[in-house]
Amino acid sequence: MEGLLLSSNYVRNMVADIALCTDFYELTMAAAYHRLDFETSRRKKNAIFEMFVRKLPRNRSYMVAAGLEQAIYFLTKMKFNNRHISYIKSLKVFKDVGQNFFEYLRRIKFTGTVWAVPEGTILFPNEPIIRIEAPLIEAQIIETYILSMINFQSLIATKASRIVSASKGKPIIEFGSRRAHGPQAGVLAARASYIGGCMGTSNTLAGYKLRIPLFGTMAHSFVMSFDKEEEAFKEFNSLFPSGYLLVDTYDSLTAIKKIIDAGIHTSGIRLDSGDPYYQSIEARRLLDSAGHFSTKIMISGDLNEYLIRDLVNRDAPIDYFGVGTELSTSRDDPAMNGVYKLVGIRTHKPSPSNVKKKYIDNQNDKILYKIKTSPGKKTYPGPKQIHRIIENNMIKEDVIVLEDEKKISGHLHVPLLRKFLENGKILCKMPSVEEIRRYHSQQVNLLPPKFKDLDFVPEVFPVIYSEKLQAMMNQFKPG
Amino acid sequence: MEGLLLSSNYVRNMVADIALCTDFYELTMAAAYHRLDFETSRRKKNAIFEMFVRKLPRNRSYMVAAGLEQAIYFLTKMKFNNRHISYIKSLKVFKDVGQNFFEYLRRIKFTGTVWAVPEGTILFPNEPIIRIEAPLIEAQIIETYILSMINFQSLIATKASRIVSASKGKPIIEFGSRRAHGPQAGVLAARASYIGGCMGTSNTLAGYKLRIPLFGTMAHSFVMSFDKEEEAFKEFNSLFPSGYLLVDTYDSLTAIKKIIDAGIHTSGIRLDSGDPYYQSIEARRLLDSAGHFSTKIMISGDLNEYLIRDLVNRDAPIDYFGVGTELSTSRDDPAMNGVYKLVGIRTHKPSPSNVKKKYIDNQNDKILYKIKTSPGKKTYPGPKQIHRIIENNMIKEDVIVLEDEKKISGHLHVPLLRKFLENGKILCKMPSVEEIRRYHSQQVNLLPPKFKDLDFVPEVFPVIYSEKLQAMMNQFKPG
Numbered sequence: 001m002e003g004l005l006l007s008s009n010y011v012r013n014m015v016a017d018i019a020l021c022t023d024f025y026e027l028t029m030a031a032a033y034h035r036l037d038f039e040t041s042r043r044k045k046n047a048i049f050e051m052f053v054r055k056l057p058r059n060r061s062y063m064v065a066a067g068l069e070q071a072i073y074f075l076t077k078m079k080f081n082n083r084h085i086s087y088i089k090s091l092k093v094f095k096d097v098g099q100n101f102f103e104y105l106r107r108i109k110f111t112g113t114v115w116a117v118p119e120g121t122i123l124f125p126n127e128p129i130i131r132i133e134a135p136l137i138e139a140q141i142i143e144t145y146i147l148s149m150i151n152f153q154s155l156i157a158t159k160a161s162r163i164v165s166a167s168k169g170k171p172i173i174e175f176g177s178r179r180a181h182g183p184q185a186g187v188l189a190a191r192a193s194y195i196g197g198c199m200g201t202s203n204t205l206a207g208y209k210l211r212i213p214l215f216g217t218m219a220h221s222f223v224m225s226f227d228k229e230e231e232a233f234k235e236f237n238s239l240f241p242s243g244y245l246l247v248d249t250y251d252s253l254t255a256i257k258k259i260i261d262a263g264i265h266t267s268g269i270r271l272d273s274g275d276p277y278y279q280s281i282e283a284r285r286l287l288d289s290a291g292h293f294s295t296k297i298m299i300s301g302d303l304n305e306y307l308i309r310d311l312v313n314r315d316a317p318i319d320y321f322g323v324g325t326e327l328s329t330s331r332d333d334p335a336m337n338g339v340y341k342l343v344g345i346r347t348h349k350p351s352p353s354n355v356k357k358k359y360i361d362n363q364n365d366k367i368l369y370k371i372k373t374s375p376g377k378k379t380y381p382g383p384k385q386i387h388r389i390i391e392n393n394m395i396k397e398d399v400i401v402l403e404d405e406k407k408i409s410g411h412l413h414v415p416l417l418r419k420f421l422e423n424g425k426i427l428c429k430m431p432s433v434e435e436i437r438r439y440h441s442q443q444v445n446l447l448p449p450k451f452k453d454l455d456f457v458p459e460v461f462p463v464i465y466s467e468k469l470q471a472m473m474n475q476f477k478p479g
Numbered sequence: 480m481e482g483l484l485l486s487s488n489y490v491r492n493m494v495a496d497i498a499l500c501t502d503f504y505e506l507t508m509a510a511a512y513h514r515l516d517f518e519t520s521r522r523k524k525n526a527i528f529e530m531f532v533r534k535l536p537r538n539r540s541y542m543v544a545a546g547l548e549q550a551i552y553f554l555t556k557m558k559f560n561n562r563h564i565s566y567i568k569s570l571k572v573f574k575d576v577g578q579n580f581f582e583y584l585r586r587i588k589f590t591g592t593v594w595a596v597p598e599g600t601i602l603f604p605n606e607p608i609i610r611i612e613a614p615l616i617e618a619q620i621i622e623t624y625i626l627s628m629i630n631f632q633s634l635i636a637t638k639a640s641r642i643v644s645a646s647k648g649k650p651i652i653e654f655g656s657r658r659a660h661g662p663q664a665g666v667l668a669a670r671a672s673y674i675g676g677c678m679g680t681s682n683t684l685a686g687y688k689l690r691i692p693l694f695g696t697m698a699h700s701f702v703m704s705f706d707k708e709e710e711a712f713k714e715f716n717s718l719f720p721s722g723y724l725l726v727d728t729y730d731s732l733t734a735i736k737k738i739i740d741a742g743i744h745t746s747g748i749r750l751d752s753g754d755p756y757y758q759s760i761e762a763r764r765l766l767d768s769a770g771h772f773s774t775k776i777m778i779s780g781d782l783n784e785y786l787i788r789d790l791v792n793r794d795a796p797i798d799y800f801g802v803g804t805e806l807s808t809s810r811d812d813p814a815m816n817g818v819y820k821l822v823g824i825r826t827h828k829p830s831p832s833n834v835k836k837k838y839i840d841n842q843n844d845k846i847l848y849k850i851k852t853s854p855g856k857k858t859y860p861g862p863k864q865i866h867r868i869i870e871n872n873m874i875k876e877d878v879i880v881l882e883d884e885k886k887i888s889g890h891l892h893v894p895l896l897r898k899f900l901e902n903g904k905i906l907c908k909m910p911s912v913e914e915i916r917r918y919h920s921q922q923v924n925l926l927p928p929k930f931k932d933l934d935f936v937p938e939v940f941p942v943i944y945s946e947k948l949q950a951m952m953n954q955f956k957p958g
Contacts (some may be wrong), residue, residue, distance in 0.1 A: 020683045020684040021656070021682075021683075022683050023657070023681040023683070024681050024683050025681065026683075026698075027695075028715075028718075028719055028722060029698060029701045030698070030716050032717060033701075035664045035718060036714060047700075070551070092721075093721060093722070096718055141644055143657070144657050144665075145662055147658075148656055148659055148662050148665055149661060150608040151658055156610065172511075174503070177500070177502055177623050177627055178502070178623050178626035178627050178817075179626075179630055179633070179815075180627055180630045181634075181659065181661070182628060182632075182660070182663050182667045183500040183628065183663070184661050184663035184664065185663065186500065186623075188660070188661045202504065203503075204499045204501050204502070204503050205500050207566075208499050214503040214570065214572075215503065216502055216504030216507055217504055218508055219505075219508060219622070220820070220821070220853070221508075221526075221528070221821035222619075224821045224850075224851060225512070225615060225849075235511055236508075236511050239510060239576065240507055240575070242571075242572060243572070249851055249852075250852045250853070272853070273856055274854050325816065328814070329660075329814045331812075331814055333810075334660075334810055335804045335808045335810055338657075340657075340700075342699070342704060343705045345704065371703075372699050372729075373750070374699070374728060374729070374752040374753070375753050393746075400613075444491070
């Protein structure tokens, strides 16, 4: 990332700095926790945090979890070096913090356990995406990175899934790098879009690093750099016979006539301006009348799920959609509001209770359940699991249960959260983007059709809480 | 970036890969250009591209240019390595491309000239932000990175500038990393927000790398990890006497009473939920009645420029605003639609002309002027400069002129575009973020008040074209 960020004399391996991708308060809180841990026995406790989304982005009926691979990578690599420590020590606010905190920070590694839903999973509001259990400082300090990575990729995978549903099988290609929020966001958006069902991307780094299929046509400047439009077409076609020709630099239909007249049998054309319905019909008519039946038509230019649905419903003769800005920025609502909340502290010995907490037996440990009660921001306590009930090959409902609750009998259940990391070590091979994409497509098939309807915005999602969890929550009621 | 992206066995210096942060079509076009250059004399020509924004994001009356430092850094570092070349060669679409293209790509460096407005400059639609003149392949291949970097930072600097104007001098702190579009976007958003006038950020990496002032308070989880809320406050305050205490984990006013009753003299409190107007008034009343006059009040939680303006206009007793999601995603419109268009080709010898081009004398060279005529996407031809006319210490109007046009006499002019790079070499020391921020604040002072009014969305911006440029444009009229 440094290379993407900084002046030329400051080039080092970016991985070295990922630990600093954190909100500053994580470090001050860590110092306060650390001092207390030295004075008390708190260090024997593990904190349990869960990430979930309270409210989906506007108009969304479901979300798609994504970004776990990068989150896990961060957890296994996160480390402070001497330069980081010197910088933190140099800040005035840290002047009263003892040297042993900095020594601790220099050695910190993530040693916790991570449960998460696999990438590509469809989720509804308030369902845990990832659950992290670790010593409090470790679990806290990683918050910002985990949120930023999973929030963004889930945002884009969700948008892509909507667009892909709307196109009813016509392929979507992600073209949004130039409007993504910086070069890294471009690559992450390409990854998330592919997971959400896009056929590929124009982002070359995503192709190189993640083996996502690459697509591209040509820019207006290519056409403009030639004296005559047809020269540009001929030149490009002779080198790239499978390439697509961009026809709207001057006038689209005139350009198509030039292609036909020049005897160029192009694989496809791209239309990037004007009315896509009218343009595609006229283009198809021209191509067919010249016998160019196999020439495909690609449309791009500020497309979104609504425009694509309308074009598909009106049977516009379009073979491919290129979607840029609307997809790579999730333009109609560019934020997934995932939060990361303390839901409990697991400990071996009980401590005095008060109205805000309660112990229950959990195998051999005790859990001190934690909730926040701020207006509109209440959280459910305890480490949770999601039991998804499938009926007639459709999601009937999700039951959010406590981690140790038994399955409800008489239904087909799928527990959605799986253990990915234990004591800081990865337990399984992470799936490829190809596998994640396939899994997401299976998830979409399980989704009742109304959730894929762009005009249906559900007030009530099919999510309920187990009786045990609800009873637990009720005990936290103020008063 | 790799560290931010990929699986654990793939850790190398990110700078190595920035050349691949490009749309795939830049590479196919490069191959086509390259073949042609070998056969003709085209390689003696330089392409001139300009980046500009046709239409500002919704509700914006002006934009703030940002991201140039990172763009320039990219231009001086961009390079393909053997692994990149092998990957590109391995793609089926490149099967007919000759080996000498790959050899050329392996050696390519940016050798061009860059004119740009300094970061922090206020601009209006259609004004060139950056002008790049280089051999066609070099000028083309850098498009995606330049657009993505400048579009995003300009988007956020613009949003920040609006928010800072709305707060009428009350400090704004950027808190949005967890909702930014990935970890890199978090750092870039912190930089752009600071340029736009924010007082600082919570992003630790932005503090470390760019020396942007860091701020932070505490999270709800900190309070929740203690048995009693007041224990959390005492513990934190004793280690960080200048720190702020978060009071809304359970009930804000009760928490403030606990702080007072415990005799904690905190520097400030943060309110993160509920009605900020009512809450700040009640909080101030409680604090003042206990003699805690110097305790500051910070508000956070889904704030934007409109809410801040209203709170400031109603004299809410708020000292600091923490702005997250709305700022770091530019939530009401998350895309700056900057485009990068070929405006001319500079050459030493003329070639046959047609209706779409025209030669004029330009010092010793000839320029072949280029425009695109797609519906709604027309561009003005030629390399341009902006003359800003200042009257009574206010921007009166901007005149877009051809690069070699004389200044209009009788006015105070400021030519906005400066030369930053020549033959691929940086000509000047890039300003610090501190200097850019100061320059932007001077720019805001030159802006007529109506452009800072959140309710004023101008139909007509104070931008005109010089007679020479207009005459040139008219010659391109179809027919």
